[in-house]
Amino acid sequence: MKAQGIDILPVEWIKEVINNVAERLVVVDRNGIIRYMDSAYCDFLDITPMDAIGKHVDQVIENTRMHIVANTGIPELSSVQPIKGSEMVANRYPLYVNNELVGAAGTVIFRNPQEWLDYSGRIQPLLEELQYYKRKFEKEHKSKYRFSDLVGSNPRFMEAKQLAERGSYSQSSILIIGESGTGKELFAHSIHQNSTRSHYPFIRVNCASIPENLLESELFGYEEGAFTGAKRGGKKGKFELGHMGTVFLDEIGDMPLLMQSKLLRVLQEKEIERIGGQSPKSVDVRIIAATHRNLEEMVMEGKFRQDLYYRLNVLKVEIPALRDRREDLLPIAYLLLKKLEKKFNRQGIYLSNAVELTLESHSWPGNIRELENVLERAINVLDGREITMEHLPLYLRDQEDSAGGSFPSLSAKTNQEEPIQPLKDTMAAVEKAALERAINLAEGNKQKAAKMLGISKTSFYDKCKLHNLP
Ligand SMILES: Nc1ncnc2c1ncn2[C@@H]1O[C@H](COP(=O)(O)OP(=O)(O)OP(=O)(O)O)[C@@H](O)[C@H]1O
Ligand SMILES: [Mg+2]
Numbered sequence: 132m133k134a135q136g137i138d139i140l141p142v143e144w145i146k147e148v149i150n151n152v153a154e155r156l157v158v159v160d161r162n163g164i165i166r167y168m169d170s171a172y173c174d175f176l177d178i179t180p181m182d183a184i185g186k187h188v189d190q191v192i193e194n195t196r197m198h199i200v201a202n203t204g205i206p207e208l209s210s211v212q213p214i215k216g217s218e219m220v221a222n223r224y225p226l227y228v229n230n231e232l233v234g235a236a237g238t239v240i241f242r243n244p245q246e247w248l249d250y251s252g253r254i255q256p257l258l259e260e261l262q263y264y265k266r267k268f269e270k271e272h273k274s275k276y277r278f279s280d281l282v283g284s285n286p287r288f289m290e291a292k293q294l295a296e297r298g299s300y301s302q303s304s305i306l307i308i309g310e311s312g313t314g315k316e317l318f319a320h321s322i323h324q325n326s327t328r329s330h331y332p333f334i335r336v337n338c339a340s341i342p343e344n345l346l347e348s349e350l351f352g353y354e355e356g357a358f359t360g361a362k363r364g365g366k367k368g369k370f371e372l373g374h375m376g377t378v379f380l381d382e383i384g385d386m387p388l389l390m391q392s393k394l395l396r397v398l399q400e401k402e403i404e405r406i407g408g409q410s411p412k413s414v415d416v417r418i419i420a421a422t423h424r425n426l427e428e429m430v431m432e433g434k435f436r437q438d439l440y441y442r443l444n445v446l447k448v449e450i451p452a453l454r455d456r457r458e459d460l461l462p463i464a465y466l467l468l469k470k471l472e473k474k475f476n477r478q479g480i481y482l483s484n485a486v487e488l489t490l491e492s493h494s495w496p497g498n499i500r501e502l503e504n505v506l507e508r509a510i511n512v513l514d515g516r517e518i519t520m521e522h523l524p525l526y527l528r529d530q531e532d533s534a535g536g537s538f539p540s541l542s543a544k545t546n547q548e549e550p551i552q553p554l555k556d557t558m559a560a561v562e563k564a565a566l567e568r569a570i571n572l573a574e575g576n577k578q579k580a581a582k583m584l585g586i587s588k589t590s591f592y593d594k595c596k597l598h599n600l601p
């Protein structure tokens with residue numbers, strides 16, 4: 132045996148290899164006499180190799196052209212050859228040994244098209260399933276915005292944007308500060324999108340909406356059997372899910388003190404320990420945290436750990452409130468209108484002069500999100516293309532006379548002028564208006580808003596979700 136190439140393989144092995152590859156093989160000599168036929172080809176023809184070998188190929192395989200190729204030395208590739216009622220795809224190669232034409236080798240790629248269909252029929256659903264999960268993963272764990280989506284020419288805003296953009300290239304933690312609805316989440320998405328981690332997950336955790344007793348398992352995960360009700364096989368926490376990517380800790384100011392210590396340990400050790408776990412796992416995540424609260428004040432009041440604050444506050448990006456960047460109001464309003472036009476399949480919507488002036492003079496406690504809600508509401512009640520005062524919510528229309536606004540559907544004016552709606556719609560509108568007002572008055576502090584309304588935080592979140600409020 133020569134120690135090179137295929138010669139190193141024993142003949143029995145070579146036969147087995149040929150039998151196992153997807154293609155079916157036949158070899159003929161110059162006279163078209165079959166010298167070899169692999170067992171899969173024989174099975175398909177319902178014969179044994181002994182039946183085939185030594186016979187002229189024309190007697191064994193229908194419509195064959197192997198003897199012709201063995202004679203002309205001209206290959207024939209991808210030709211369709213009907214055999215036993217099925218169309219097969221055949222390749223025929225002349226065989227040259229020491230520069231002399233000695234015969235031909237032929238393969239069949241798919242035994243028949245039906246088999247290919249069966250095969251693809253089995254593969255197709257798997258590919259679709261894979262696509263579904265890929266899309267779902269991308270939707271959930273990918274950042275959706277980039278810096279070019281952040282509109283504004285106000286100097287303070289541009290400064291914040293530039294700082295965030297520069298910071299995105301580093302691995303340092305970033306703290307985003309801004310009132311509710313100023314675009315903190317948009318900034319976090321853009322930073323991730325612009326970073327070297329953009330191909331890895333972007334995981335958002337809303338520290339305010341996860342009940343305190345679940346926060347730990349959400350962040351760090353748990354092992355199977357860690358507690359009653361723990362899922363089989365355990366569960367990965369957000370830090371593990373975000374490995375190599377970015378974890379966005381939204382509303383960090385609402386994180387309970389105990390969790391703050393645990394978070395600090397993760398940031399220091401770069402390791403997490405699942406609940407009920409035996410050994411720590413190392414994780415590599417970049418942290419972006421955001422809050423509308425004054426963390427420095429909270430540190431002084433002992434409500435936020437100072438050491439954690441320093442760890443997070445490596446780069447501080449402060450987004451100005453909308454009322455402090457009035458020059459950006461109309462450009463943002465028109466950008467939002469464009470987005471809403473797409474959503475509602477409308478075109479050419481614009482604001483009347485009076486509306487532009489009203490929007491410019493409002494104080495926007497709910498910032499861009501409030502503006503977005505106002506415009507969405509207007510489009511909902513708009514027949515033509517011009518948004519006029521009557522399309523604005525009452526608290527904006529009545530701005531001057533009732534500074535702070537009144538509940539729309541309860542005012543005397545409404546009772547007289549507006550047609551009667553089904554009671555359930557009126558109740559829903561009143562509830563929504565009350566929620567909006569509380570959110571505005573509490574300057575986005577949800578806990579405070581829930582307290583003002585005299586309802587629990589959970590029920591507050593449920594209601595906000597129901598009414599599509601932030
Ligand atoms: N500069 C901007 N240009 C255009 N749209 C913006 C801009 N900033 C924010 N938005 C829009 O405003 C809305 C609120 O933004 P975002 O959710 O990022 O705010 P937030 O500060 O995280 O608010 P909250 O504190 O309520 O969570 C989003 O719908 C976003 O698309
Ligand atoms: Mg947010």
